[in-house]
Amino acid sequence: MRAEELLRRYLEQRRDQGEVELVLDTMSVDDVMRLIGAAHRRETSSASTDASDWREALRSAGARTASPAAPPVERSLSPAPSTPASLPPDGLVVGSEGRELFDGELGHCQTVQHVEALIGACRKCDLYRTAKHPVPGEGSATARLVCVGEAPGASEDETGRPFVGQAGQLLTKILEAIKLAREDVFIVNVLKHRPPGNRNPLPIEVDACRPYLVRQLEIIRPSVIVAFGTFAAQTLLDTKLSIGKLRGAIHRYHGIPVVVTYHPAALLRNPAWKRPTWEDVQLARRLLDGVRQ
């Protein structure tokens, strides 16, 4: 039996089984045309390999092919199934969800006040020598959102409170915009003493001070962390990636979602960053509201 006849019978058999639109499993259009001796048609045509080729080829082989199926109207008119696609992708993951234990007294701290007392007595780096006051952080010990900044500035050093200068006032407004009062959240810096002249923190200072932040987060166990500024983001996420690369993703710090955004002080210098910051804190709000947990 000729290959062409075999193919015709095969196709009729498939049609009798109810198939309308054929999917020629592993066969290309050229394979089919070669099989039914219609390869020459391609050479004389415009060398197209669109869907009409194989139908035409099959028709010339004697098979009755159905017209192309009508487009599935319902499907094409319906919107794509709604997914939380509006959320950005997952980002960096630091640590496991279990507790991160420290040796010594810090590991036994059960309250933020206890951590605060240890910070007040800390001599692990030289920053306490030049600072006026330690700035351990403040806010609700049961906060669902923790704001992490870089280090105390002059106003913070004077008062012992985080984010109280101009940048702090802006942070308060940012929080209000997502329906949070300062008292509802916990506000903290990576460094607890002010670097002289607001210089950048040194790696040795960060390494010395980081355990306090980790313990504070362990005790508070917030639902969301917002890292304000490159320094806070890089310290929390243990990365050197720029803030531009860290924004727009949901990172994980010991299982807690981390949103990265610009530092309020940077917003004061560059108002163009207000819009992306607004988008970032909106994301934090949505995470708090349980869009994805």
Ligand code: SF4
């Ligand atoms: S900055 Fe941190 S590590 Fe350095 S003395 Fe203050 S609390 Fe201790």
